[in-house]
Amino acid sequence: MTAAATTPRPTAARTSTAPVLDVDALLDDPATATIVCCGAGGVGKTTTAAALAVRAAERGRHVVVLTIDPARRLAQSMGLTELDNTPRPVVGIDLSAGGSLDAMMLDMKRTFDEIVEAHSDPVRAQAILDNPFYQSLSSSFAGTQEYMAMEKLGQLRRASDESGRWDLIIVDTPPSRSALDFLDAPERLGSFLDGRFIKILSAPAKAGGRAYLKVIGAGIGFVTGAVTKVIGAQVLRDVQTFVAALDTMFGGFRERADATYQLLQQDGTAFLVVAAPEADALREASYFVGRLADEGMPLAGLVLNRVHRSAAPSLSAAASLGGAEALDDDAAHPLTAALLRLHAERMAIIDRERRLAARFTAAHAHVPVAEAEALAGDVHDLDGLREVADALTD
């Protein structure tokens, strides 16, 4: 713990001029049933989700938090040592307010396997699980992780509706290379599995397939011939087995994707867009805010992590640097000169962060913002998470 954290300091000015997002009110509201944390990679989404979960549980909610890819030590501190797709109680939570906290880590492949097993008989399921195309789809298809995160959210929602074990679900979202993936993944996967190519490959002999191909102006032999030439006959056979095996499941995939999409639009859902005060992260956040509005998904606000603050905001970067330069002349106060330079650097960062936050708010004046100050070290225990949550609700 640094001296800075123990010394009471005057309230430092916020970075953003947007309305304040009241995080505690959001967590305490019994109508809040699902919180989805989303944003660019590397902005502290997982930590934010975990910190909010701890806070909500210690304020009396029955919480389950779904994390995607937590740092090793953070995962351990929450008891997430096994990747087994099962929510487990987090040890060390203050239960005096009557709440509880369970946590789980997403196992994307396991989640997919379970859907396959639920939708087909054992023999067919095994054929699918063994197929190289399925294995690729379930472990490396761009979007599978996003889709499975949403699938798991749907499962947790149904489980909690049935058992009443949880009244608040908090989900972290995968570090998508763009925010788009997360909303589009179920649709993309669904349309892929419904796709024409798959249908053509799976039913080359059917009259319908032929008619279809005539319409699009290419003979079946022409297409499969080209495919065979490029990828080889053995690959084509694997694809056909895969497609035939998955055929019965298409409807199931579609339905599930649609159900999850509707769940995200419900009133009880609150999206939190997480960002750091950096140009890339805020650009992504801005895009996401627009996208959520387009999709009719309820946005609660922006969480701005890692902002810099100073307890002496009235001493500007320029004045501080000027002072340091004045001291350089007689070299009698090297310590003060160094401290003023340090302060000037910090104020320069703060100014830059303010400009970036102002740009975001200019475009989205109605979006409330909660800020968390940058911490000196990484967060890897419950106390660290409490500190993050305290900063967000200050």
Added chain:
Amino acid sequence: MSPDPRWNGVRLHVVTGKGGAGKTTVAAALALALAREGRRTLLVEVEGRQGIAQLFDVAPLPYEERRVAVVEGGGEVRALAIDPRDALLEYLDIFYKLGRAGKALDRIGAIDFATTIAPGVRDVLLTGKAYEAVGRRLRSGGWEYDAVVMDAPPTGRITRFLNVNSEVAGLARVGPVRNQADSIMRLMRSPTTAVHIATVLEEMPVQETADGVAELRAAGLPVGAVIVTMVRRPALSPEQLDQAAHARLDPAQVARGLTAAGLAHHRAAVVTALLDEAAEHAARVALETQERERLLALERPTYELPFLADGVDLGALYSLADELTAQGAA
């Protein structure tokens, strides 16, 4: 300083790193540094983020090699955003003269299928395009590009991304895709390639860097340098840092200094604030020192790029490129 001889003969520089560690910035600065003295480099991105266009402040890059920067001495950096669909259509056209059939394949979703689900095909296409650029000759017989720099996927996925063979092997035992994968792997494993890892001096990114180095080595891929980004120079002497960390800096001394600096009217609140900021700085420096030692233990050439309080613009990229040159990275 002249370039580290270890990079002699390296013509494909792959830059990976944890998200947020400045991977794209490092790749761009390296491409600029390698374009000195009239050389030509190609900077490629493979994840469709258009990060290069944003960094160089140009319109989104098409699937076409475009000049994005010139370097003193007649050098230039061209950039290319590799799109797997376009790469596949191009590939089909060149090797199979598929013209019309290629379009038909696209209409029925076969191209989407190949570029999204067929195991490893997407990665073969992305790395394959870089491979093609590395081997491309001018009519005069020289290389079209002196070096190709790839802004690659993050550390967590890099080994799998470069190790296209293992993915494809499960699928295509023979055939053109397999042949293509084999020749790409020969390049990736050869001394012509170096995989550099960008990181910041924080616990998680450093851990990922260590894991990445181990994975790359296990896969027989050539680990290049570790490039540390956003490095802050300690503002205090080691002795002052120690005192700051233990709350032993003298407030009276700082107060006298502020008066001497003509900032007396700020004194009361400012002294405490400055001491707090010094303590935070000391904590940060201590953490960075510890992480730096962990990086040194990896025994790779390590370069450090400074933190830029104003963010990275085109001018800053040139100064980062100079920094890489001065440290022997290029």
